[in-house]
Amino acid sequence: MYDPTLTIPLSLFFPMTTQFDDAAAMELPPGSFGLPILGEIFSFITDNQDFAKNRHERYGSIFKTKLIGFDAPIVYIKGAEANKYVLMNEHKLFVSYFPGSIRNLLGDKAITQQYGDVHQNRRKLLYSAFQPRSLSSYLTGMISVTDQYLEKWLDLQTFTWYPEIQKYTFDIACKLLISLDNASSTPLYRDYDLWGDGLFSFPLPFPWTKYQKTLRSRQRLIEQLGDLVESRKKNPSDSTSDILDLLISEKDENGDHLTFEEVNEQLLTILFAAHGTLASAICSLCIVFGQNKDIFQQAKEEQEQLGLAEEINYEKLQQMPFLDQVIRETLRLFPPVGGGFRKAIQPCSLNGYHIPKGWNVIYQASLTHLDIEVYDKPDEFDPDRFTPESHKKLAKNMSYIPFGGGMRECIGKEYARLEMKLFAAKLLQGYEWDILPNQNMDLDIIPVMKPRDGLKVNFQSVDGI
Ligand code: HEM
Structure with a gap:
């Protein structure tokens, strides 16, 4: 079991220098620390998505706060310049650093x-599973799971889509990354569901609380993943490698194999990253098409021009510029991951304010993507703002960061794009759906963005495929 007070001795890795001592002479960012111990937790809970938005309106692009559960004050930042400063200074001024309750659930070897x-060594290793060659080899598996689900949804006709999409993305992730078929019908899925749902729960020590149940689901997940690892070690696959093979055969800096504990924790994190975020992104895409019939029609026409009768292949998926734009705009307006957690490992300064060493920093894709200085009518869905040129520019200057940036940029972003595109192309080629009335379409944002009632739809096939 994990120690809730777990802290990482960052100073061991990053000895203090005096390079940024001038920063200490500056003012701290504006904002309030709220109540002793609790900080501003009550506003954080009641304001939901508006907590940071309200404070940015009052204080500008940077503000400070305190929230119970964090080991130090927090600075919220938004906007391209601030993103660049924080994300491009990973390992120099900042490091990735989740609140202790989340660190316990992820594990310190993830x-x-x-x-x-x-970190660099593990990124390099994992990245080999997401290169174009590996991605194109995943397509057949992705197509077979997609067809299976489309058939199931046609039979169901009226259903709640989000939980179905979660199973769909989980089945694909497990099939491709650990060679496990139909994983959503195993206990592994049930425990992932519990674990993901409780990832951001408050760490109370009583056994009946959500957090403790989540810790127990983590323990079961680690055991199940451990069994898979053991079984793979006994029966090595002789075909192409998946992530499980990569992790088992990898050697660390000292020439030793990764520990059993590390392999399990890496798997735990990657499988979650690979299905939770994608379920959110694909569900948002279904909402966008369901609510914007003109965009649906335009994307469908693009598919028709590519030839409906022929099977989708990797090359064809690279030739859908309008669908690319729709996906980019979906990830702008509905980023599955609203932002990320960092810790200042040096005293530093941003926008003329001092950030002391040890303070937490939260960067926000969600609010960066609504910057009126960058995006005209930012609340409107407009795929035309993402031509290939404008996308490149917005991504480069960090006004567009659905996958984060810098040294911690998402390693699965091309896998995610491929799956989103394949899913959308399949739907556009032969299906339609109506979003049913009388449901709550408000979006929850934790742990990923999703519609509160899970998106109830009526699903049909049209003109055959
Ligand atoms: C639409 C889908 C996805 C979105 C929006 C997304 C978003 C992100 C973001 C914002 C980060 C950076 C977090 C930070 O700065 O702290 C990240 C990191 C990461 N993502 Fe994704 N992701 C997606 C899909 C995936 C997939 C499919 C995989 C794996 C198959 C994956 C694996 C990872 C990993 C391992 C990291 C950690 C990288 C590191 O710490 O060096 N993600 N993702």
Whole structure:
């Protein structure tokens, strides 16, 4: 079991220098620390999505706060310049650093918790599973799971889509990354569901609380993943490698194999990253098409021009510029991951304000993507703002960061794009759906963005495929 007070001795990795001492002479960012111990937690809970938005309106692009559960004050930042400063200074001024309750659930051997050379080494290793060659080899598996689900949804006709999409993305992730078929009908899925749902729960020590149940689901997940690892070690696959093979055969900086504990924790994190975020993104895409019939029609026409009768292949998926724009705009307006957690490992300064060493920093894709200085009518869905040129520019200057940026940029972003595109192309080629009335379409944002009632739809096939 994990220690809730777990802290990483960052100073061991990053000895203090005096380079930024001038920053200490500056003012701290504006904002309030709220109540002793609790900080501003009550506003955080009641304001939901508006907590940061309201404070940015009052204080500008940077403000400070305190929230119970964090080990130090927090600075919220938004906007391209601030993103660049924080994301491009990973390992120099900032490191990825989740609140303790989340660190316990992820484990300290997961890639998100690794630093310096070890982090770079693991990224390199994992990245080999997401290169174009690997991606194109995943397509057949993605297509077979997609067809299976489309058939199931036609039979169901009226259903709640989000939980179905979660199973769909989980089945694909497990099939491709650990060679496990139909994983959504195993206990692994049930425990992932519990674990993901409780990832951001408050860490109370009583056994009946959500957090403790989530810790127990983590323990079961680790055991199940451990069994898979053991079984793979006994029966190595002789076909192409998946992530499980990569992690088992990898050697660390000292020439030793990764520990059993690390392999399990890396798997735990990657499988979650690979299905939770994608379920959110694909569900948002279904809402966008369901609510914007003109965009649906335009994307459908693009598919028709590519030839409906022929099977989708990797090359064809690269030739859907309008669908690319729709996906980019979906990830702008509905980023599955609203932002990320960092810790200042040096005293530093941003926008003329001092950020002391040890303070937490939260960067926000969600609010950066609504910057009126960058995006005209930012609340409107407009795929035309993402031509290939404008996309490149917005991504480069960090006004557009659905996949984060810098050294911690998402390693699965091309896998995510491929799956979103394949799913959308399949739907556009032969299906239609109506979003049913009388349901709550408000979006919850934790742990990923999703519609509160799970998106109830009526689903049909049209003109055959
Ligand atoms: C639409 C889908 C996805 C979105 C929006 C997304 C978003 C993100 C973001 C914003 C980060 C950076 C977090 C930070 O700065 O702290 C990240 C990191 C990461 N993502 Fe994704 N992701 C997606 C899909 C995936 C997939 C499919 C995989 C794997 C198959 C994956 C694996 C990872 C990993 C391992 C990291 C940690 C990288 C590191 O710490 O070096 N993600 N993702």
